[in-house]
Amino acid sequence: MMRYNPSLTVSRLIATKNGHFLYDEHFHLGINILSGCNGGGKTSIIQLLVFGLGYEVPAWKDEAGSCDSVYIGLKANGIDITIRRDINGKEKQPMWFCFMSIDDALNSGIENWKKHSYSSQYGGISFSQKLFDIFHIPEAKADANNNNITMHQILRLIYGDQSNASGNIFNVELFDSAFKRESIGNYLLGLYDNDLYSHKIELIEEDKKLTKLISEISAIHSVVGKTSFSREYGTVEAEKREYLKQISELSQEVINIKLESFGEYKDEKSTSEKIAVNNIKLKTSLYECESEIRALEYDIEDSEQFIRELKDKKSAIKDAIIVNKSISIFSFQTCPCCQSKLNNSKENTCILCGTETNQKGEANENLLRMSSEIDLQISESNRIIERKKNNLKNLKNKRKDLRTNLRKSIIESSSVITSINNKTESKIFGCYQKIGYLEEKIENLDKIAELLNSISELTDERDKIQKRVSELKDIIAKKENIYRLREPEVRECISENLISVLKKDIGSEDEFSLAEYIEFDFASNNISVNGKSSFSESGMVYLYNSFRLALLMTSLEKRYLRIPRFLILDGIENGGMEDSRSKNFQKAIHDLLSDSQVEFQIIFATKSIEGTLNNNNYIVGSTFTKDSKSLKFT
Structure with a gap:
């Protein structure tokens, strides 16, 4: 499969308390389903996951908030990285980085972990800045106060929070603004290139100096x-x-x-x-x-x-x-220096020198560690x-x-x-x-x-x-x-994808099955179908989850989008949605994404799994029950 960057894939999630693993499961490319009854702890796992990725959880579930730390093994643009955030009941916790797979990182010494704070206001490099650097995407301003777009702001759009009001594109937060939402949305849709954002940032600084x-x-x-x-x-x-x-x-x-x-x-x-x-x-x-x-x-x-x-x-x-990425795809049969035949056939070893490697065709983790250390040296200098x-x-x-x-x-x-x-x-x-x-x-x-x-x-x-x-x-x-010419193109693509999702709905909203034109506005946080923006509670849940799915689908078609080919949906059955409608939505997710030739990951939670998805190819871990919840405290 192809990979469009930026790309984010979670491979493993661990939650700990007092040194014990309360949750430890592996995730995979494609569709990942967390299943279980109401009260079984699905949302707790989602909260731990998004917090580990940089989201500020507004209202912790008791079980999730009582954990000490969360570890996430992930691939960022195909590179193995492990991150850790400590919960400690406080906001804006720092993030620790280890440029190794999670299996190696858990056994690695503290010297291989680098700490980055939530904010860069004291001259350091924030963890959002570090992640953006790894993703090779630029920094950009989110509002008129020169606050940067952060991982939290990105997750407000690509994470459907169960507690979020059903009629909002973005998860709700205090001190939000129309300008901020529009900036984040346009940034993720790739309506401006990297140079433009860096030039805008430079212009702000030069204007201040002037x-x-x-x-x-x-x-x-x-x-x-x-x-x-x-x-x-x-x-x-x-x-x-x-x-x-x-x-x-x-x-x-x-x-x-x-x-x-x-x-x-x-x-x-x-x-x-x-x-x-x-x-x-x-x-x-x-x-x-x-x-x-x-x-x-x-x-x-x-x-x-x-x-x-x-x-x-x-x-x-x-x-x-x-x-390194370009060279790693070539298979050398002869030495490029002396033209002698190469006989090394062992897996996970360099075909030229025979050194053991832990990645195939990916960038050297040491280079990322060196880059991180150089950032710290520059800041101190x-x-x-x-x-x-x-x-x-x-x-x-x-x-x-x-x-x-x-x-x-x-x-x-x-x-x-x-x-x-x-x-x-x-x-x-x-x-x-x-x-x-x-x-x-x-x-x-x-x-x-x-x-x-x-x-x-x-x-x-x-x-x-x-x-x-x-x-x-x-x-x-x-x-x-x-x-400016790109905007109508990407908006049309999102609208077409959203219409394709809505037409698969089996709910009572006639506008969905008859959808012809879509209007969405990040600034006003609103979506309309055929000019109508108010539907039943379950219809609003379906519409806004479908919009997020349409964003993911568009990111698999348009390489220039900065959405990291990643989506999290919690509470797809909110608003009193019937099981049959929820299962139909799950089938729509599968049918619309199954033919994609681009790597992606979607993680969603449900209490009732659609029949064709009820197998180990899609389900993560076991099904949670009231007697066997997601977090194992005993």
Whole structure:
């Protein structure tokens, strides 16, 4: 069979409490049926399964909520992965990943498990982001608050929750919005490609940067407007040089005045020596500060180069996975190097080198582990660089203060001579006043120069970001025009598939058997048949479960859908549905999916199994009863 990616298949589910297995069953491709009486624990197993996959269960069944942990062996795009989530009665639990089959993972040490949190708000990689990376599907925004689409949001559409209101496409949750539902639905229908979503995400970030830069530039302009420098000198530096020249002349004038009365200045020698020592200390500190700045700048550049190498390595790993998948389908008869005949015929071994393998034609699990470790290294390196940049900023401020203090000290050293009489004191005091005034103007010019330099740097950065924002808007507009043509195609396919399911119904709704046109709207969470959207309670249950089935069927026809060829239905008999109608729906599932040449998995729970499906090819485990429930606590 073919496999369309993204693809998700559950192979084994384990629920534990105090180290004991309360549930342990294997699942298979195609149709999987959980059967049992009402109260037998079918919904408990469904809740444990969807929670393990990343869903936030709103109302736990007592038995399911009392479990400690759930382990799920699954194939993501054909790759064996084991995940674990601990329940602990808390929301938004993290997820643990082990890139091995579940049999190997259960016997593996903790060093082979990687933890990912529910959210990435603290700088880490969330488990949804990790799963999306494994599925090779992009991140995308779910709402106007820049919250990402998560596995929970995807499962709201591909998991029919028994407790969900029957007239809703999506499972109901608090703080939901029409925009969010529409974003998730369009994302899963593949109405935009990966580049478009990444460009939209980048545009949001670049727009934020641009807004911040414009605000900073405006603020600095406001400050510069309140300061001034003499335009007759042309530039700040030219005016500063003129003031330094005047200070030098005034300092020399002070010295000349004092030299005329040299005999009266014997006590100034010790003061001058002290100032000279202070100058040396300041120069030494300034040199050390300059050295630290150069070393830190080099260190930051080295760290940024390291991150670029990590990203290149991650990209190479993804390429290696793709190449590995392509090569693994070939059967080599001769060595591609020396052309000698290959005689290795053992199963699960490499045909070239004879090394034992645990996968056939699939990507190396070690590559995924390496990719996960690289993600953590990149995240940690970014935090380290941020700290170094803060240190660099502090060092530059320190350098500025040292330069100012050194200049003042040098001026002071050239001017320290005691006045000999009132007349001399008056002359010297006048020179000192002028020097102080000029020094203050130089400090003001330094601030202006710094502000003007900041404006220049920020303006360059603003122009660069503005250019990128314009490029992104053009790219997004072009792509949206292209992919807007895809929407009617996929909607028509879903409608046709839904009509084919409805026409097989044996219920009393005439609109189902006479269905001609379907309208569905993710934003309003509503479906209508021939313009009618209100039916009996059991009819609503049938309609909305049929819609989810139509989504799965469409994903088997259209490769570009991001629905992972996976569906879970709980409560197909809700709304007082008769057993005969439920069994007919089960037969419709089988008949409509049996000819598919694309891998899929559907898991549903029922208390009454349709006759042709009542065998081990479809049933998972045993039938649950009140005396033998799904979770074995004793």
